[in-house]
Amino acid sequence: MEKEEIVNQPTREEVKQEMLNYLQQKYGEEFESQYIEYKSWAQKGHEVMLAFPKKGSEEDVFVVNRYQNGKKYEDGYIGLLMKPTYKGLIEDSLASFFKESKIVLNYKYVYPEAFDKETDFETFKRYANRKNNFVVSIYVPVDRSFSSEQLEKSFEKIKEELKKEISICSLTISCYLEEDYRKDVLEYVLEHPEKSSFPTSNRLFSKYDSWGKIDFDYEYEEGD
Structure with missing residues (x-):
């Protein structure tokens, strides 16, 4: 990862919120994050988050993948x-x-x-x-x-x-x-x-x- 990319990269919390916003917009309901694997200079590739419906429980967890700095998503909801x-x-x-x-x-x-x-x-x-x-x-x-x-x-x-x-x-x-x-x-x-x-x-x-x-x-x- 280049120095400029590191400087301009959103924080873990910003990425988490972006992923939660994506889910809410897609499904029309609110979600919580259980865990996020954040992409950084040491963790290249894509972000992975475990999420669950706010009105559900943590047993209803599913995977969300964020690719290409948010240009593409896949999720398991x-x-x-x-x-x-x-x-x-x-x-x-x-x-x-x-x-x-x-x-x-x-x-x-x-x-x-x-x-x-x-x-x-x-x-x-x-x-x-x-x-x-x-x-x-x-x-x-x-x-x-x-x-x-x-x-x-x-x-x-x-x-x-x-x-x-x-x-x-x-x-x-x-x-x-x-x-x-x-x-x-x-x-x-x-x-x-x-x-x-x-x-x-x-x-x-x-x-x-x-x-x-x-x-x-x-x-x-x-x-x-």
């Missing part, structure tokens, strides 16, 4: 807005097999600058199915007669349903007896709201599989 739709799809795939479940869905990416609150789910899904790996962890209560063979059969059917909507995924289903599910999952969530995984010592069975791969060569063009 649209991914957060799409989470309830994805969770609904997962719940539908589980309904025939388990009466209750706790779903943890993780995918934290940035999206094209054109993606905003007007972006519909189908447009988002087409992009996500080429660029996002969805990590889906499902926790379910079962009775004592439930077997690993039953989990195997249910898992395969659930996986086939999810593959219709999610092209790249890492899926885990963990089974607990009812009392252990209450203690290790539901009560644990209340005591540790920041956690996205749960104790496994009382887990009866679990099954994992993954499918698809990210298309690193794909570049979004408006209208895709």
Whole structure:
């Protein structure tokens, strides 16, 4: 970084406020900054900020990237807005097999600058199915007669349903007896709201599989 650039570079606080202003203008709501990685003579490249909605919580954190001194942005807020739709799809795939479940869905990416609150789910899904790996962890209560063979059969059917909507995924289903599910999952969530995984010592069975791969060569063009 040249001496003149260092002198003219905005401060960390100015960059942070610019990024927050960008989000507010784009989405029509206020945001808070949890953390910012500031570009300087020692940290070249671009700025990265973790932000969350002011009316939400710090658990709703997403990434914002600032490029070329603010000439270009990418952020992950649209991914957060799409989470309830994805969770609904997962719940539908589980309904025939388990009466209750706790779903943890993780995918934290940035999206094209054109993606905003007007972006519909189908447009988002087409992009996500080429660029996002969805990590889906499902926790379910079962009775004592439930077997690993039953989990195997249910898992395969659930996986086939999810593959219709999610092209790249890492899926885990963990089974607990009812009392252990209450203690290790539901009560644990209340005591540790920041956690996205749960104790496994009382887990009866679990099954994992993954499918698809990210298309690193794909570049979004408006209208895709």
